Amino acid sequence: MLKPVPLTVLEGYEMIPQAIISRPTSYFAVRHSIPFSHEHDDLDEYEVAAVQIGDGLVFAMKHYQGYPENTTTIYLPDRIKRVTEISYVIEAISRELGISRDLIMWQRSDDPDL
Amino acid sequence: MWPIPINPLVIKANEIGVGFAAAARMQSYITAGRIRSCVIRHKQNNASPRHRSVPFRPRRRHKQEYIGARGRMAVGGGPGHAPVVVGTPGTPLFHRVESPTQDRAVAALQTRSFEMWGRPAQGSSLPSVKAYRNALPQTRRGVEFCTGSSPTPGSGTPYEARWYLGSPGVFAPAAAPRGNAFAAISINYIKNTQVP
Numbered sequence: 319m320l321k322p323v324p325l326t327v328l329e330g331y332e333m334i335p336q337a338i339i340s341r342p343t344s345y346f347a348v349r350h351s352i353p354f355s356h357e358h359d360d361l362d363e364y365e366v367a368a369v370q371i372g373d374g375l376v377f378a379m380k381h382y383q384g385y386p387e388n389t390t391t392i393y394l395p396d397r398i399k400r401v402t403e404i405s406y407v408i409e410a411i412s413r414e415l416g417i418s419r420d421l422i423m424w425q426r427s428d429d430p431d432l
Numbered sequence: 433m434w435p436i437p438i439n440p441l442v443i444k445a446n447e448i449g450v451g452f453a454a455a456a457r458m459q460s461y462i463t464a465g466r467i468r469s470c471v472i473r474h475k476q477n478n479a480s481p482r483h484r485s486v487p488f489r490p491r492r493r494h495k496q497e498y499i500g501a502r503g504r505m506a507v508g509g510g511p512g513h514a515p516v517v518v519g520t521p522g523t524p525l526f527h528r529v530e531s532p533t534q535d536r537a538v539a540a541l542q543t544r545s546f547e548m549w550g551r552p553a554q555g556s557s558l559p560s561v562k563a564y565r566n567a568l569p570q571t572r573r574g575v576e577f578c579t580g581s582s583p584t585p586g587s588g589t590p591y592e593a594r595w596y597l598g599s600p601g602v603f604a605p606a607a608a609p610r611g612n613a614f615a616a617i618s619i620n621y622i623k624n625t626q627v628p
Binding site: 363 | 589
């Protein structure tokens with residue numbers, strides 16, 4: 319089950335980009351009622367939402383303006399380091415989001431050293 | 433029109449060329465001849481131009497920073513708002529775009545210091561330098577740069593790169609404001625389009 323949470327829940331976490339989905343943030347905003355907010359950092363301006371899945375794991379969904387259009391990137395806490403563990407979590411998130419595997423245009427296991 | 437006839441063999445080195453002028457005596461007949469009509473204020477002779485004609489004007493910029501043959505330009509841009517380029521572009525290219533935290537002052541500082549700095553991401557306490565992994569799009573303002581430091585493995589995507597403290601070539605800048613955590617990398621090329 320997906321549960322949108324305030325961005326303050328991400329405080330204290332270093333969030334690492336681990337997968338890119340070929341769907342815009344608006345897709346998830348409408349389909350899962352996830353509220354995205356507009357923020358900025360050193361890199362660029364972006365849309366972001368914090369979401370919790372069933373087991374309590376919190377992840378971020380972001381779209382930086384410089385990323386390809388109609389994409390959303392999944393950011394996981396940096397304590398999830400092993401590629402196999404990352405792939406497992408991404409698969410669980412995809413299932414919760416209701417997206418098929420072919421909509422994942424890139425994930426960590428494709429380029430572990432990137 | 434000319435008070436003294438022009439003899440190209442007596443033109444100064446900075447007007448024609450060092451090799452050519454070396455054989456001639458360093459006398460500025462042209463300058464003397466032109467100024468004569470200006471110095472004598474009571475003799476208003478508008479027929480004599482006060483400035484040298486365009487072909488004989490020095491090529492060096494006398495009031496602004498010199499633009500060298502290697503492309504080094506004055507920080508802050510010229511009057512035409514052309515990009516400020518320092519160094520020679522290589523690969524891979526990275527870029528950042530203009531934002532409230534990547535404003536014109538920051539871009540000028542990056543150009544002067546030849547360093548890219550980064551704060552912790554929102555909610556994090558780990559400072560990192562963040563950039564896109566390609567050339568700056570022509571439609572956006574920002575800075576494009578090259579660095580000899582590789583991004584921290586396992587922290588980026590095909591579009592995004594990050595350099596964390598502890599990775600080779602990443603350092604905590606000594607000039608960082610007290611109480612603020614920054615990571616920084618040295619760069620060897622920058623194109624700043626956040627001008628003026």
